[in-house]
Amino acid sequence: MEELIYKLKEAFDEVAPFIERHTRRVCPECQKVCCIDRHGRYDDEDLLFINSLEEQRTALPDRAETEQCRFLDENGCSLPRRLRPFRCTWYFCPPLLDSMRADRGRDYREFVERLRRLQELRRGVLAHSTGHAI
Numbered sequence: 001m002e003e004l005i006y007k008l009k010e011a012f013d014e015v016a017p018f019i020e021r022h023t024r025r026v027c028p029e030c031q032k033v034c035c036i037d038r039h040g041r042y043d044d045e046d047l048l049f050i051n052s053l054e055e056q057r058t059a060l061p062d063r064a065e066t067e068q069c070r071f072l073d074e075n076g077c078s079l080p081r082r083l084r085p086f087r088c089t090w091y092f093c094p095p096l097l098d099s100m101r102a103d104r105g106r107d108y109r110e111f112v113e114r115l116r117r118l119q120e121l122r123r124g125v126l127a128h129s130t131g132h133a134i
């Protein structure tokens with residue numbers, strides 16, 4: 001399990017630069033920022049996953065769904081990527097996706113493969129935590 005978690009942390013670090021290269025370009029112009037509290041709340045799988053990393057989190061919301069996400073500060077998201085709800089790493093709004101797809105083909109393909117690998121590793125951690133495949 002320790003090795004799986006190590007690989008997973010590496011996989012989060014590997015996908016982050018490509019995503020952030022594009023959020024830096026696209027998000028400052030955004031008129032409808034997606035980091036509202038509803039999107040920053042953990043679902044059951046997130047909690048299971050994060051607790052298996054031994055980084056305890058709770059699901060308790062402390063503000064309205066449509067208010068700014070509790071983890072957002074003046075520098076952007078305050079959480080390391082592996083501790084964010086997973087949707088924050090796999091969901092890309094259309095302008096962000098367009099920007100990614102317009103990047104160098106090789107970089108985009110490499111990113112898609114890294115994201116696929118991250119999802120696979122995360123499923124492995126979840127399967128290990130629950131004792132069955134997810």
Ligand code: SF4
Nearest residue numbers: 026027030033034093
């Ligand atoms: S990811 Fe998309 S919706 Fe969210 S802040 Fe950036 S541009 Fe806006």
Ligand code: SF4
Nearest residue numbers: 035040069072077088
């Ligand atoms: S956890 Fe971070 S990335 Fe996700 S909605 Fe909140 S501020 Fe945005």
